[in-house]
Amino acid sequence: MIPAKFDYIKASSVSEAIGLLEKHGDDAKLLSGGHSLIPAMKLRLSRPEVLIDIGGISGLNSISEDGNEIVIGANCTHADIVNSDRINSDLNILAQTAKHIGDIQVRNRGTIGGSLAHADPAADYPAVVLACDAKIEVEGKGGKRTIPATEFFLGIFTTALAEDEIITAIRFPKVANGNYQKFFQSASRFAVVGVAAVKDGDSVKVGVTGVSGTPYRATAVENAYSGSSDAASHAVDGIDDLMSDHFADEEYRAHLAKVMVKKALEA
Amino acid sequence: MQISMTINGKEYSHDIEPRISLAQYLRENLNLTGTHIGCDTSGCGACTVTVDGAAAKACTLLAVQVDGSEITTIEGMANGNEMHPIQEAFKENHGLQCGFCTPGMVMTAADILKNNPNPTDEEIRHGLEGNFCRCTGYHNIVKSIQHAAEKINA
Numbered sequence: 479m480i481p482a483k484f485d486y487i488k489a490s491s492v493s494e495a496i497g498l499l500e501k502h503g504d505d506a507k508l509l510s511g512g513h514s515l516i517p518a519m520k521l522r523l524s525r526p527e528v529l530i531d532i533g534g535i536s537g538l539n540s541i542s543e544d545g546n547e548i549v550i551g552a553n554c555t556h557a558d559i560v561n562s563d564r565i566n567s568d569l570n571i572l573a574q575t576a577k578h579i580g581d582i583q584v585r586n587r588g589t590i591g592g593s594l595a596h597a598d599p600a601a602d603y604p605a606v607v608l609a610c611d612a613k614i615e616v617e618g619k620g621g622k623r624t625i626p627a628t629e630f631f632l633g634i635f636t637t638a639l640a641e642d643e644i645i646t647a648i649r650f651p652k653v654a655n656g657n658y659q660k661f662f663q664s665a666s667r668f669a670v671v672g673v674a675a676v677k678d679g680d681s682v683k684v685g686v687t688g689v690s691g692t693p694y695r696a697t698a699v700e701n702a703y704s705g706s707s708d709a710a711s712h713a714v715d716g717i718d719d720l721m722s723d724h725f726a727d728e729e730y731r732a733h734l735a736k737v738m739v740k741k742a743l744e745a
Numbered sequence: 746m747q748i749s750m751t752i753n754g755k756e757y758s759h760d761i762e763p764r765i766s767l768a769q770y771l772r773e774n775l776n777l778t779g780t781h782i783g784c785d786t787s788g789c790g791a792c793t794v795t796v797d798g799a800a801a802k803a804c805t806l807l808a809v810q811v812d813g814s815e816i817t818t819i820e821g822m823a824n825g826n827e828m829h830p831i832q833e834a835f836k837e838n839h840g841l842q843c844g845f846c847t848p849g850m851v852m853t854a855a856d857i858l859k860n861n862p863n864p865t866d867e868e869i870r871h872g873l874e875g876n877f878c879r880c881t882g883y884h885n886i887v888k889s890i891q892h893a894a895e896k897i898n899a
């Protein structure tokens with residue numbers, strides 16, 4: 479399978495990439511790891527006329543510490559995250575999550591920026607950025623801005639990114655007590671349901687992926703957590719767009735969400 | 746578009762269309778047909794090569810994306826007529842039947858053993874999550890990689 483024809487441009491800086499996005503508008507797409515985009519282009523689900531490769535931009539692949547926060551460049555691969563000592567010690571939940579994305583080959587090429595921008599409803603990172611209250615740092619023709627994770631995901635494959643914006647980094651607070659529970663789709667290894675829980679004393683933040691078209695914070699679970707032993711039963715409260723497919727229909731998915739939230743709360 | 750890369754230790758340079766995958770480039774421009782194409786959409790791992798030492802699915806990389814990289818394919822594993830220890834181990838442990846998946850298995854095994862020279866069976870099985878074999882049932886593949894680890898560590 480060969481994708482439809484496109485022009486390929488290797489951007490050497492963020493500003494060059496933004497300029498190209500501005501110039502080509504709708505016809506252009508960014509390329510980082512290519513592990514969502516290239517299969518989609520082969521299958522003609524996506525047909526950009528211009529591909530702007532941001533994979534070689536220096537400065538987008540560092541992992542650094544800024545006070546109490548860890549800043550991860552958008553081009554860091556899942557493998558970079560798994561192998562980072564800093565992330566393993568101060569943001570262990572993210573290393574745990576990255577370790578279970580796809581397979582070795584996918585982790586060697588796929589990036590955190592690409593995964594968040596793609597917003598696959600079965601992707602793993604969305605649950606974690608939500609539970610950690612991470613911030614997505616983006617840059618566009620109007621300059622830089624920071625989007626809280628809770629405002630980033632708008633729907634299936636849809637985010638708050640404007641057409642000319644690039645994710646440059648993801649800023650996480652350090653997290654001492656967090657865990658990610660994933661129920662694997664047995665063929666693709668994507669999440670049927672994935673739940674991230676970040677605990678702090680008697681409060682908890684819970685992010686859920688795979689259940690609704692839009693990953694969400696399970697606020698009903700968070701509110702019930704300190705007073706109730708049955709907080710997980712609220713896992714899908716208020717969710718009116720439960721996903722359904724041949725692996726998991728709505729009823730099964732809603733049940734699975736409660737089971738996985740319970741696991742995450744008890745881990 | 747003009748690209749150049751080092752493949753199995755040799756410099757290559759070609760003018761190719763940007764939509765050509767690394768797998769196709771290897772097979773059709775360079776005649777390196779050891780890299781197999783199974784699913785062509787990143788599911789099966791038959792096309793696995795290493796790019797700057799890390800296993801990658803060559804069907805899901807554009808050749809232009811890896812311009813300037815160092816690539817190793819199955820053809821680059823043996824040292825002249827002497828097979829690589831991973832290849833030896835597959836041969837000795839019946840790690841293949843039809844052989845279609847084998848180049849990808851060997852290249853993924855190289856990544857597994859590079860990062861973890863003494864893997865458990867379970868770690869090998871997890872390491873092979875992206876590689877499908879329709880013949881062997883995987884037991885002998887895992888055994889081959891264990892045996893390869895012993896050979897390399899000896």
Ligand SMILES: Cc1cc2nc3c(=O)[nH]c(=O)nc-3n(C[C@H](O)[C@H](O)[C@H](O)COP(=O)(O)OP(=O)(O)OC[C@H]3O[C@@H](n4cnc5c(N)ncnc54)[C@H](O)[C@@H]3O)c2cc1C
Nearest residue numbers: 508510511512513514515580588589591592595601602645
């Ligand atoms: C076999 C297989 C199994 C997988 N399993 C899982 C899994 O279990 N869990 C999981 O979460 N994911 C999984 N994935 C998806 C994988 O994690 C992808 O790597 C990831 O979703 C996309 O990252 P990428 O760098 O490859 O992005 P690309 O494919 O290059 O890009 C994806 C989209 O994001 C846009 N984009 C890329 N970078 C940026 C940026 N910096 N700013 C703005 N927009 C950008 C692109 O224009 C494109 O629309 C799997 C993929 C494969 C092929």
Ligand code: FES
Nearest residue numbers: 783785789790804
């Ligand atoms: S041919 Fe590349 S993964 Fe199947």
Ligand code: FES
Nearest residue numbers: 842844878879880
């Ligand atoms: S040996 Fe036939 S597919 Fe693996």
